[in-house]
Amino acid sequence: MSQQATESFKMRLTPAQKAKIKRLAERKGSTQKEAVLAAVERELAADTDEEADAIEPQPGSVLELAQDLCGSVEGPSDLSTNPKYMEDYGKD
Template sequence: MAQQATEWFGMRLTPDQKAQIERLAEQRDSTQKDAVMRLVEQAVADEKEKEPIEAEPGSILDLAGDLIGSIDDPNGPTDLSTNPKHMEDYGKD
């Protein structure tokens, strides 16, 4: 694996924060830097899992797009998707 260039990053910590990092590194039998980096990498991975998944080409809209608006019923409801009264018996058998 090629080694990446590094850049200095520093921050001020309270004595309690520093002690927590020291304990964490000791518990994990690692350096303080490695202990913190593992937590950062895990947090980034967790956030990526929360990102929305983009639809693959060929979505339902793509597949059925030519059907949208194909039913022309002048007596049909114009508010079918927005009016709660149309959902009153939905799902009841």
């Protein structure tokens, strides 16, 4: 089994931050180091999930992409030209 080289990593923590890490480790039944590393892994996994769910942008404008829908419904072309329709607009 091969060993990986390790490096030291130090952080300055407030007593409150240190206490949170200690509580997390106790709750998980692990060392403080393992608790911090697990939290980092969870955060990175969440980032990967969000990237996988990201919607890829499509080329073209909204008009170009929805052009086949134009004229597919019946109704007035512009309701704002009817003063009676606009009479109570925004009076909720």
